[in-house]
Amino acid sequence: MKKKLFTLLLAVAAGIGTMNADIVDGTCGDNLTWSLNTKDSTLTITGSGEMTSTPSPWADYKSYIKYVSLPDGLTSIIGGAFEGCSGLTSVTIPNSVTNIGFRAFSGCNNLPIVNGIRYADTYLVGVIDKSLSSYSIKEDTRWIGDWAFSNCTALTSITIPNAVIKIGAFAFEDCRSLTSFCFPNSVTYVDWEGMFEGCTNLTSLTIGKGLENINAGFGAFGGCENLANIEVVSGNPRYDSRNNCNAVIETSSNALVLGGTNTTIPNGVTSIKEAAFVSRQGLRSIVIPSSVATIEEGAFYGCSGLLSITNYATTPQNITEDVFSGTDEYPGVAKLHCKLYVPENSIPMYKVAIGWRDFAYIEAIEASEDIENTSIEPKTSKIIRDGQIIIERNDKTYTLTGQEVK
Secondary structure (H helix, E strand, O other): OHHHHHHHHHHHHOOEEEEOOOEEEEEEEOOEEEEEEOOOOEEEEEEOEEOOOOOOOOHHHHHHOOEEEOOOOEEEEOOOOOOOOOOOOEEEOOOOOOEEOOOOOOOOOOOOEEOOEEEEOOEEEEEOOOOOOOOOOOOOOOEEOOOOOOOOOOOOOOOOOOOOOEEOOOOOOOOOOOOEEEOOOOOOEEOOOOOOOOOOOOOEEEEOOOOOOOOOOOOOOOOOOOOOEEEEOOOOOOEEOHHHOOEEEEOOOOEEEEEOOOOOOOOOOOEEOOOOOOOOOOOOEEEEOOOOOEEOOOOOOOOOOOOEEEEOOOOOOOOOHHHHOOOOOOOOOOOOOOEEEEOHHHHHHHOOOOOOOOOOEEEEOOOOHHHOOHHHOOOEEEEEEOOEEEEEEOOEEEOOOOOEOO
């Protein structure tokens, strides 16, 4: 009798309702209940709303689970919900689900495989053979899971179907042969942690109309040393790439959140966000317009190839030492060699300002202020010649410091 009572108390504490020889059940959300028939291996969830129980209350019975039935009206699946359910072979995810948590189907190694990719219905769990150069994703795929294509070192390009709405963390980590990537208009959310970390050959990135969050951070593009061409598709309400700047600008705040080796910072940008140019070792020169008032932590972290910075701010931005720092793997800006060009009357201030004073060469901008952001002038263009940005204006050619090239 005491043993039965103790078992019942454990069941109640774990969110489990009734228990008999074949049925275990309980709650997994405010309006959700679950029932596992251990005889036919079917886990059935009924009700509506968010799945909230963490860890999943059926975790102790996952070895029984082969089939999962989810209800229309379910809006989320918690992280790790079915993690380790190695016998799971079938699940149908209703269209009402808008969020699937971290590692929800990790370790479900009996789910079906299509063209070398494992799926939980419309959720892409991951690839089986990581040695291929290309993969064909099912057209009805709605989610790409965490680490889905991680370490696919031979992958050169991939087309994301226009049904995908969310992409999980580390999805393309260490895809070292990947050269270009396009987020289709359907994608609304990306977990940026480690997204393209280690993608050393990624040169081109396109952001679709629907993406609502862009957070470069230190990990998302770490090691993307050659990322050059960045475009936000016209019509995105949150971000833009105005004036073909090869950068991502947050429209409402005029903050540059992601930059590359070909970026021209438009006049009117007010801040450069944390890690915006992290590890862009291919970046050789950058012009910072006078409108930029804030440069955040690690903005140019690991930009060891930077040789020239032209800063039009008359008062040095208040920055920390690590704006231009780095690591052994991604060394920082070589301040003994990188030249810093600033307004002539501001040189004394730059020579004592934290983060700027360590540049060995702080010299005056010789060109007039109207050369600043000349990329928007009709008769002016910027080109790359021998790895350097050159300004062509009115049939004459100038360096970024305003010196005419004969």
